[in-house]
Amino acid sequence: MDFGKTINKKTLSVTEKSVSVLFVIYFFWWLYTQFYPENVSIAMAWGLTYWIMAFFGAVTGWLFARYWGGVRSIIGRTILAISIGLFLQAVGQNIANYYVLNELEV
Secondary structure, eight states: OOHHHHOOHHHHHHHHHHHHHHHHHHHHHHHHHHHOTTOHHHHHHHHHHTHHHHHHHHHHHHHHHHHTTGGGSHHHHHHHHHHHHHHHHHHHHHHHHHHHHTTOOO
């Protein structure tokens, strides 16, 4: 399946809107945790779910890297490298979440 041929303007628009809404929600959620640090449970909930944004960015990046030629082009390799970084951020965030939820020390 060639991703470049299956992508259309309507699908891209829905994806862009979804990411934008998710980003705005996380931004205001983060802002709330900065102004009200005494509410620890809200801050912990933000930290426990933030990996979703990075994971969504990694998956989207893999698809767009393939669209731009994958490892055969400079742009595809660049997008792929950023996507791998976002995926590793999501993995690291989940490892940190494990330590937080189990009250373990590093």
